[in-house]
Amino acid sequence: MKKFTIMPLIILLNFSLHAQVSGVGIDTSNPQQKLHIASPTGTIRVDGLNSPNNPYNGGGVDKTYPLYVDYNGDLTLKTSAYQNSDGGDAYSTAAINGTVAIIPVVQADDGYETVEITSYNFTVARNTILEIKYSISVEVFQDNLLTIIKDAYARNITNFFTIDTPTLLATTRRYAPSSKCYFNRNDIVSNPAALPDAATGYIYNSGTTYIPLTPGSHTLRFYGTVCSGTNNRATYVRFAGGPDAIFLRLY
Template sequence: MILLDIMKKLYIMPLIILLNFSLHAQVSGVGIETSNPQQKLHIASPTGTIRVDGLNSTNNVYNGGEADQTYPVYVDFNGDLTLKTSAYQNSDGGDAFSTGAINGTVSIIPIVQTDDGYETVEINSYTFTVSRNTILEVKYSISIEVFQDNLFTIIKDPYARNITNFFTIDTPTLLPTTRRYAPSSKCYFNRNDAATNPAALPDAATGFIYNSGTSYLMLTPGTHTLRFYGTVCSGTNNRATFVRFAGGPDSIFLRLY
């Protein structure tokens, strides 16, 4: 009988020790230089770091390899660490806004009510759905060309034109917003006065000018539409103006956090 009790204790004691160790591991996690880990993995050393060979310059094409440089680490949908940047929309060197999609041109017609020669056109839009509260990062660069008419005649009068680009966001819980995000403007001006010297060649340079902007927006769950616009003001004299948006290489970058 005594021998049986001793054998029972010998079986029970390792079981209790194993159970305590298992419970401690499940609750506390793994500690490095600590006996009381506060997370599943806890490095307690004040100089402790983590090295992942799969992210170094030898094994990862997204690591630039410079000895004195650092690179941001992201987490993908599987929870894997990665150096690769993933965006909702990224032109990445390509042309973001197709001129064919917007016909490439905006003819400026004076608005009688305001008498300021002001016009607005929607250039492009992006619609997407999010399932949680998130932050949307937006970066854009849109090309602009300014002419006197749709024959691409260079402006020779001495009046300035203001060209602005911006975007708006429609939310699922509010009416379409009129707030303008990341507005950017350029002023076109040609000193050559056609009234006093009509035979003179225009002294304005031809080519693309750009408006660029960046903004961050808080989004709630639901479907959102991002709309890009261009506006032109030809002044109170309503001077003839013809603007082509997105005729050159344009860029767009949208990322959800």
């Protein structure tokens, strides 16, 4: 005589029917999504994302890594960037406007000048967040002959981004501003022939920001400014002469 186990079959049919209708529930009979884990301590483990199996997982029992969703909807640890210098020099082409100068008499006596260094264009089909990280080198001189500054006046050098502003206005929002103050006091009054007495090389401005973008086309502009005060002291700033970095990502 054959025995039939009816209860497990009923449970399996009920589970299959319920899964087809609304979703799969773990520790719940009323799943609210296609997969619903109701346990307050429940987690999900994907072996394909762990350290032994995934080259983008850096390992370490006390470390975590961001998880992303790619174009196909697959979970991945790999990041994809719109622009990523990735260890190379981000601003090394002839298209980069790398200088800004204050020239007494020729320019307005306000001690302030600005230049658009470069720009990036985006077209997005949905509301998007743009992530920006940058590091740009700065050199400060008195003129385009690269004369070392010897006066007693400080110079403020700033970098920042704007979005969708064809001209820079005082009211324009400035994203990721970063500034350095250059100062080299040399006794030029009593000893004009004194040695430069200043360190040469690169200083850096670095910044990070997130900008919300609406559907459509957008232009991101990167600026550099120099200020020598109302005395309009001669200043020449060279941007991007050294190794620079840029990282842009759309979410």
